[in-house]
Amino acid sequence: MALTAMTGSWLAPHDPLEQDLLNSFLPPFWVAGADPAFLLGTDNLGRDVLSRLIYGTRVALMVAVIAATLTGMLGTTVGLLAGFFGGWVDTLVSRMVDIWMAFPAVLLSIVLVAVIGAGLHAVIIAIIVIDWTRFCRVVRAETMVQCQQDYVASAVTIGLSRRRRLFVEILPNILPLLISLLTLEMGIAVVVEAILSYVGLSVASDAATWGGLIQEGRLYVNQAPWLMVFPIACIIVAVLGFNALGDGLRSAFDPVLRR
Amino acid sequence: MTAASLLRRLLLSVPTLFGVLIINFVLLRVVPGDPIAMMIGPGATPEDIQNLRQIYGLDKSIYQQFLLYLGDFLSGDLGTSISMRQDVVELIVGRLPVTLELALVAIAISLVGIVGLGITASIWKGRWPEVLIDVFSGFVQAVPDFLWALLFILIFGVLWASMPIFGRMDLAVEFDPLTQFYLFESLFRGDLVVFRSILMHILLPALSLALPLIAIGARLLKSSINESMAQDYVQLARVKGFSHFRIVVSQAFPNALIPTVTLTGVQMTFLIGGTVLVERIFGYPGLGNMAIDAVINRDLPLIQGIVLTFAVMFIVLNILIDMTYAFLNPRLRHD
Numbered sequence A: 001m002a003l004t005a006m007t008g009s010w011l012a013p014h015d016p017l018e019q020d021l022l023n024s025f026l027p028p029f030w031v032a033g034a035d036p037a038f039l040l041g042t043d044n045l046g047r048d049v050l051s052r053l054i055y056g057t058r059v060a061l062m063v064a065v066i067a068a069t070l071t072g073m074l075g076t077t078v079g080l081l082a083g084f085f086g087g088w089v090d091t092l093v094s095r096m097v098d099i100w101m102a103f104p105a106v107l108l109s110i111v112l113v114a115v116i117g118a119g120l121h122a123v124i125i126a127i128i129v130i131d132w133t134r135f136c137r138v139v140r141a142e143t144m145v146q147c148q149q150d151y152v153a154s155a156v157t158i159g160l161s162r163r164r165r166l167f168v169e170i171l172p173n174i175l176p177l178l179i180s181l182l183t184l185e186m187g188i189a190v191v192v193e194a195i196l197s198y199v200g201l202s203v204a205s206d207a208a209t210w211g212g213l214i215q216e217g218r219l220y221v222n223q224a225p226w227l228m229v230f231p232i233a234c235i236i237v238a239v240l241g242f243n244a245l246g247d248g249l250r251s252a253f254d255p256v257l258r259r
Numbered sequence B: 001m002t003a004a005s006l007l008r009r010l011l012l013s014v015p016t017l018f019g020v021l022i023i024n025f026v027l028l029r030v031v032p033g034d035p036i037a038m039m040i041g042p043g044a045t046p047e048d049i050q051n052l053r054q055i056y057g058l059d060k061s062i063y064q065q066f067l068l069y070l071g072d073f074l075s076g077d078l079g080t081s082i083s084m085r086q087d088v089v090e091l092i093v094g095r096l097p098v099t100l101e102l103a104l105v106a107i108a109i110s111l112v113g114i115v116g117l118g119i120t121a122s123i124w125k126g127r128w129p130e131v132l133i134d135v136f137s138g139f140v141q142a143v144p145d146f147l148w149a150l151l152f153i154l155i156f157g158v159l160w161a162s163m164p165i166f167g168r169m170d171l172a173v174e175f176d177p178l179t180q181f182y183l184f185e186s187l188f189r190g191d192l193v194v195f196r197s198i199l200m201h202i203l204l205p206a207l208s209l210a211l212p213l214i215a216i217g218a219r220l221l222k223s224s225i226n227e228s229m230a231q232d233y234v235q236l237a238r239v240k241g242f243s244h245f246r247i248v249v250s251q252a253f254p255n256a257l258i259p260t261v262t263l264t265g266v267q268m269t270f271l272i273g274g275t276v277l278v279e280r281i282f283g284y285p286g287l288g289n290m291a292i293d294a295v296i297n298r299d300l301p302l303i304q305g306i307v308l309t310f311a312v313m314f315i316v317l318n319i320l321i322d323m324t325y326a327f328l329n330p331r332l333r334h335d
Helices: A001-005 A047-087 A087-101 A105-116 A120-147 A150-157 A163-197 A210-219 A226-253 B003-027 B033-039 B046-055 B061-074 B088-123 B129-143 B145-159 B182-188 B191-229 B232-239 B244-281 B287-296 B300-326
Strands: none
Touching: A047 A087, A047 A163, A047 A210, A047 A226, A087 A120, A087 A163, A087 A226, A087 B003, A105 A120, A105 A150, A105 A163, A105 B003, A105 B244, A105 B287, A105 B300, A150 A163, A150 B232, A163 A226, A163 B145, A163 B244, A163 B287, A163 B300, A210 B145, A210 B182, A226 B129, A226 B145, B003 B061, B003 B300, B033 B088, B088 B129, B088 B191, B088 B244, B088 B287, B129 B191, B145 B191, B182 B191, B191 B244, B232 B244, B244 B287, B244 B300, B287 B300
């Protein structure tokens, strides 16, 4: 998928926006009446489905990587501080998380994007604003557990500064956890982007995104069900893929599991 | 739960609600540009704009605006919808039962699924039913409700066109409801034709919402039952000669309920949040569908009202979960 996203413009057989009204609603290649030039068929305006999917992959992966990384950075920083310092810092952060959890995520993301104005940057900002709590809660709890460990007590004894204790001792120990959270978040980001473009709030409406393709497909579901099948399959594969990537990376990074 | 601890729990949710109000207020005031400019059409005179500013209190300071907003909220006034020119509270009260009914059916399906799958997997531990349920819940959990809804439309609406995929009931069905709880009302009135039509329409959206919850809940229940099975009282039941089935169902299951209820309770908020999109996909006329329309129409008072309604629902749900938890756990009940 990463390869597809990077080589998209070269790989795609057609321009994703090129319309060919004479060739609208062509079925995919295994159905009679298909045109081999359009492997996965065409949509209502005769645009090539395969090319649109490939361009959609680019949007999906970009959002996944950028949004998940930034969300992770924000949530982890706040969670580390809350877990490490405790006291009023922790109370403040926990209250904030409580308030955040009282909002429905999907609705809030839709409202946020509507407020910021549709576009890729809005989608990414919405994901960060909503999902930082996911990292924050887990990292906070884990930091508290780590702070009770003997190695942290030893670090205090040998006089390591607080900053070194936090970043040199504790952070590496929660890294395996962070990686699985991060890949999980990438899967979530793909879904959120699809949701927002389904509702019509992601990138410009004529650009190809998986969610946008699904939304178009929903309109013609009785005429051309394949229009919906392919983007749905892409999203499921991406989400399962990110989950599997997380499991793999975690067992590669976790010294206990590696043994 | 005693009255005192319930009161304490209620008081604890006040700061949360206050925070929700602040964020809800701030959220729609960070709109780039003038919120009034989005409400009015072209050709409005500067006087019109000034008038609207006054009506919405936008000519006052942010601090005063928030106090006004807070006062309106406390007196139960959420303003007037711009796109529908109707009272926001009235609109929400009209749609809320639709969403609640959908959520209740989804939760009922989830509970049956969780208990059924969790117990089945525990009884046949290490055999094929458990493996099958593990694989099923692993896959189901990875796919969000949004995609289940779309998949169901493809499968039951197109490939095997056996279920309705749009709306709340068949247009041909005649029904003159007194409440917005169509499903319960038709059942109560014994109108089975109507009931069937409404049930068929609610099943797919409810199932899309229920599936991810079932996957998570069944896994939790299974592992909690397995933990309980290692306890002394289970050994005692074995010595007494209870059958394996009876031990799982009557001894381990009730004890496994506590952790499962707490954790699936949190997941239930996701189910309710999920109604927004699932309603949209199935054209189900609930609160969520109205919310998306409101966003598309840039109807700020309506958006604020709906977001607030959902937040209050979440807070209430969390209190209910805590109460259930206290009810299930005898140690807390006598606290």
